[in-house]
Amino acid sequence: MAEREKILEVRDLNISFKTDSGIVNAIRGVNLDLYKGETIAIVGESGSGKSVTTKAIMGIMAGNGSIDGGSINYTWTDENTGERITKDICQLSEKEMQSEIRGRKIAMVFQDPMTSLNPTMTIGNQIMEPMIHHYNTPKEEAYKKAVELLQLVGITNAEKRMKNYPHQLSGGMRQRIVIAIALSCDPYVLICDEPTTALDVTIQAKILELIQDIQKKKDLSVIYITHDLGVVAKVADYVNVMYAGKIVETGTIDEIFYDPRHPYTWGLLSSMPDLDTDDDELYTIPGTPPNLAHEVKGDAFAPRNKYALNIDLRIEPPMFKVPGSTTHKVASWLMHEKAPKVEMPVELKNRLEKMKKEGVE
Incomplete structure (x- = not known):
């Protein structure tokens, strides 16, 4: 088996925001690894810190946010010398991020294409602009590549579409345009922040297939942010479950879906809609996430966890390795x-066993 090439390494990342109600510790010691050609998913409820983590990787945090500790090491191979270069994104200036990393090495697809697209510019100019800005690509060459990118993302009549404005296209088409813009500078890493949320189900599936197809063709590394575990099952190699600014469980897709160990992961999987269930009501995790403007003592999930131990209220659990696995880790004292x-829960166990059988058939 070929050795995996690490492209992104996040270590002990801590991020806080100054707000009117005090300092909010939004990210509390996050660790992440991304390897070349692989897909990781970051899942969790709204406010768990998924988007903040990836915006820090892109260097596009809000003005009231600050990185208080940790590193985001990005590694790539120099095209001219072939040597491996590593830079800590946390230490780069805005100018360095703009010229070296953002768009060129790491690109992002946001959930609402209308907020990503400029309504006053043609589609063609928006795809060509990053190439001209980052690489001084001649206009004719940029035009030709933009047409090719439109064809790559499955848009017919590409030459005609180059002259269109965003409002003339459907939501699915606009999301394809956003993906084309993200790919225009041949990035190594593509971050997809809920890329299908604003789209209907049939278009969702097509966009996910498109991203997977492009990933294979270009050997991209992809980070998906989503709260939709159905999406995760389709696209991810590895899953990171986030809660209250921390990763509480991480593992391969099979480990998280068929052998979850954290009660929060159990809750997330139980709350997935299931057409074959006998229950009249959809399961929801009781309680609400903690207010991160206050100090979190012990395990942040403890107040919502019916399996919580006495120690959970006092001491934060470390990451425990699941016996027999090199990839599966869980931050829970139950380990x-x-x-x-x-x-x-028995209902979840039965459901996962059924899912596993369906996956094999």
């Missing part, structure tokens, strides 16, 4: 060798 044995 401690002296903790009482707790099984996942």
